Amino acid sequence: MKKSESATIRERWRIIIFEADTPAGRNFDVCLIVCILLSVVAVMLASVKGIRADYDRELVVLEWFFTILFTIEYAARLWTVKSSLHYARSFFGIVDLLAILPTYLSLLVPGAEYFVVVRALRVLRVFRVLKLVEYLQEARTITRALKSSSAKIQVFLLAVVILVVIFGSLMYLVEGEVNGFTSIPQSVYWAVVTLSTVGYGDVTPQTPLGQFLASILMVTGYGIIAVPTGIVTAEFAREYIHTSRRSCPNCSAEGHAEDARFCRRCGKPMPEAEESK
Numbered sequence: 001m002k003k004s005e006s007a008t009i010r011e012r013w014r015i016i017i018f019e020a021d022t023p024a025g026r027n028f029d030v031c032l033i034v035c036i037l038l039s040v041v042a043v044m045l046a047s048v049k050g051i052r053a054d055y056d057r058e059l060v061v062l063e064w065f066f067t068i069l070f071t072i073e074y075a076a077r078l079w080t081v082k083s084s085l086h087y088a089r090s091f092f093g094i095v096d097l098l099a100i101l102p103t104y105l106s107l108l109v110p111g112a113e114y115f116v117v118v119r120a121l122r123v124l125r126v127f128r129v130l131k132l133v134e135y136l137q138e139a140r141t142i143t144r145a146l147k148s149s150s151a152k153i154q155v156f157l158l159a160v161v162i163l164v165v166i167f168g169s170l171m172y173l174v175e176g177e178v179n180g181f182t183s184i185p186q187s188v189y190w191a192v193v194t195l196s197t198v199g200y201g202d203v204t205p206q207t208p209l210g211q212f213l214a215s216i217l218m219v220t221g222y223g224i225i226a227v228p229t230g231i232v233t234a235e236f237a238r239e240y241i242h243t244s245r246r247s248c249p250n251c252s253a254e255g256h257a258e259d260a261r262f263c264r265r266c267g268k269p270m271p272e273a274e275e276s277k
Helices: 002-018 023-046 049-080 084-088 091-105 112-129 133-148 150-175 184-195 208-242 271-276
Strands: 243-246
Touching (some): 002 049, 023 112, 049 084, 049 091, 091 112, 150 184, 150 208, 184 208
């Protein structure tokens, strides 16, 4: 009887902690996200010298309060799930562990407590609370477009590397150490800054030939910036061609592929699939 009651209590807490479909689960996740944000803000404020000097004790107490709170929450998650090891090795399980370790490590390694900003990753749970999972379909479209264009982007980056090495070497020969181009790596750094149109100005060409080469690199930079954008945009458009806006007659979910036979949300057959039978 006691074992059965324990299992029931464990299941209730599992629903509260891991499910956002119930009022209790939703309130738990909202409170958790608020605590995560407050703890991250506290750590950020602790890094400000003036604030730390005036409120060091309060910030330390606040940090330990959140750490103990998240430790209890992490232990509760391990207790309620059927496979503790599986959860501990999952993405959120690792993030939850990393969120509490830095504070304990700070007892041995001063300054380690600032790594608790990793807690911000836990805010990803907001997708579950606010029911934003449906937008992941659009995220998958972007991911597929980036993967499809990865080979072209790599070739493009290789061409850029070759270009900055060539211009960097030329500027080293033209300007030399007298004008700040003390080495080829330093000159390559200048070429990267110039090609990307950032232009820090810490190293500048002084000779007419050097300024002429710099002008060519600057103009080239404007054209190069548009290349990766065009590549990704083309792949993005291709993905949208293959992913139509067909909607399911049963649940109205959109974003199905032209050859989709079943709804991605409810699993019901799509009209075209029924006709093909």
